[in-house]
Amino acid sequence: MNRFRVHEVCTYSRVNGPGVRAVVWTQGCSIGCKGCFNPSTHSSEQEGIEYNPIELGRTLGKLHVDGITVSGGEPLDQAVHVYDLVRAFREVNPGTALLFTGYTIEAIKKSPEKRRTLLQFDAILAGPYIDAATEIWKGKRLVKVTDRIPESALLPERRVEVIGNEESVYMTGFPTKSVLGMVDQHR
Numbered sequence: 434m435n436r437f438r439v440h441e442v443c444t445y446s447r448v449n450g451p452g453v454r455a456v457v458w459t460q461g462c463s464i465g466c467k468g469c470f471n472p473s474t475h476s477s478e479q480e481g482i483e484y485n486p487i488e489l490g491r492t493l494g495k496l497h498v499d500g501i502t503v504s505g506g507e508p509l510d511q512a513v514h515v516y517d518l519v520r521a522f523r524e525v526n527p528g529t530a531l532l533f534t535g536y537t538i539e540a541i542k543k544s545p546e547k548r549r550t551l552l553q554f555d556a557i558l559a560g561p562y563i564d565a566a567t568e569i570w571k572g573k574r575l576v577k578v579t580d581r582i583p584e585s586a587l588l589p590e591r592r593v594e595v596i597g598n599e600e601s602v603y604m605t606g607f608p609t610k611s612v613l614g615m616v617d618q619h620r
């Protein structure tokens with residue numbers, strides 16, 4: 434089976450769901466929303482880093498975090514690996530699991546593989562990016578699988594983090610389009 438392709442892993446984020454979270458951004462997206470703000474995550478061929486999803490899930494689960502967030506790229510294009518990742522995380526961590534996907538909930542339900550993966554999460558923000566919206570998160574539909582993540586905790590706080598190491602610096606969170614524009618101007 435193909436290895437799990439990952440764009441980025443963050444071991445401490447405060448802007449991708451409630452509390453302190455481990456975040457996995459998957460590499461590869463087949464959806465192609467018009468105006469996507471993260472095109473570097475689209476290619477699934479040579480880009481990204483390969484992981485064993487079970488080992489990664491266990492490693493992240495041992496951190497002092499309140500949960501795991503999986504985003505992309507498109508996580509459900511690698512539904513089997515994301516299932517293994519979140520299941521392994523849950524084996525060692527009692528925290529919550531949150532998924533961002535560009536698929537609609539109707540499309541997810543048609544695929545047994547995607548549906549099974551969806552059920553590993555406590556909550557899902559589902560639906561494609563809408564280019565015309567002024568906020569990046571507009572158009573997403575909240576689907577609650579459990580009641581462990583209150584809806585109020587999922588309201589976008591419009592905060593961003595800048596995370597860096599010796600190899601790269603990147604911004605994460607839910608910036609407005611005007612914030613994204615300001616960042617682009619300074620690149």
Ligand code: SF4
Nearest residue numbers: 462465466469535562
């Ligand atoms: S699903 Fe996400 S990564 Fe894929 S095109 Fe849409 S916004 Fe971009």
